[in-house]
Amino acid sequence: MNHYNGQNEVLDRITDAIFALNNNWEFTYMNDGAARLFRRRSYEMMGKYIWSEFPKEAYSIFYEHYRKAMQEQIRVEFEAYCHPISIWLEVKVFPSSDGLSVYLQDITQKKGLSLLKEQHYASLFKYNPDAVFAFDLEGNYLSVNPAMEQLLGYRAEEFLQMSYIPLIPPEELEKTKSLFKLAAKGITQHYETKAIHKNGKVIDVKVTNMPIIVNNESMGVFGVAKNIMQENQNKTKLLEAEKLTAVGQLAASIAHEIRNPLTSLKGFVHLIEQAVPGVNEKYFTIMKDELRRIELITSELLYLAKPQAQEFKVEQICQIVQDVSLLMSSQALMNNVEIRLSGLDGLPAIRCVAAQLKQVFINLIKNAMEAMPSGGVIGIHASSPSPETLMIQVSDTGKGIPQELIAKIGAPFYTTKENGTGLGMMATQQIIHSHGGTLDITSQVGEGTAIHICLPAASLQDGVVAG
Ligand code: ADP
């Protein structure tokens, strides 16, 4: 006997699935909707034991819930995926004294949509190049994406055991905490702070914190973070480059202004020397030396501002080095210095401003000669450790540079020479950097100095072959 009696007709017409069981788990009723859903005939099911028709193993979730409703005589509702018929069901189970009635609704479509939606959002999380993470209101991690694992070096499982607090350096903590609290209250925050990577390194990050609002209530905080180390480094580099350009331009304009009066001074000194015989000759020597020195400084200053102007061309480094060594050969001979070239064959070409690179080698050879007042050997050795790079080393057997002074070389006006300008190495470094290269100095006091220059080879697109 079923307990629906006269209502059956109405129930049969409902498209949702309804069936009833007695206390022995036997079907006492099944409407058309349920029969359609289970692909059975309603009349064949009457009196059948449900778990022989629908084995407990395959329907364990259903079994658990039905049993609970039956034993505890309470109403049970749940959603479950029914594997044998590949359908998501919303299930409502109503107990009664003689059994259960079960109301089933096919929610596959609805579920599919929300799953799809969930996957949509999950992709935004998972594949986001920025670190994305969620906190509870206390700042404990609830979820982190792969970019976050990358950013701070912890695995997701490790994050879920911790809060953000140990990850912020002490000096940034107060600020970060108060911004977090504001975000938790519902006010989105953008700020820059520092974070400690698992390896101990402190990194600069840009963070956005926003509230997680569910049912009009703040449940936690979402965060998005980005590593801005590179950005900050680029900013500093740009600033330095700008400063250098400004200094260079200022220097050049001053030098230019000094040149004209200098020319007339030189002319008149010469005239006086000729016109007034008998005046202390020593004074003229000093004056002429000082004027020459001013001239030297102004010409080096003028040079500093020039590098930006010239055009880059594909050149062979061996040609440049040979030209310079020829140019310097007579001076070298006078100073009892031998210039030895090596490794100049088969090198990749480079993109450069030849005149500037010549200036570099002139500066380096001059310094090397000045470091060897009683003569010695200057070695210029080139090599190509990889097809993309070119290395040139200019070494001398001179007096060397104390370790602690190496860092000062290249600072404007740093010189240890009585007649030095302290601008040669600055110009040299500037030229090498503007060619995308690097310059390093190694030295041993009493033994000599080596300047190591690394330059990028011209790319294959430039249509070049080894020279
Ligand atoms: P200057 O040659 O006018 O002094 P530079 O900028 O060319 O200016 O060089 C700066 C300083 O670096 C020199 O005064 C010298 O102390 C040091 N220096 C540069 N090259 C060498 C070298 N090959 N050996 C020893 N010291 C060097």
Ligand code: MG
């Ligand atoms: Mg010099």
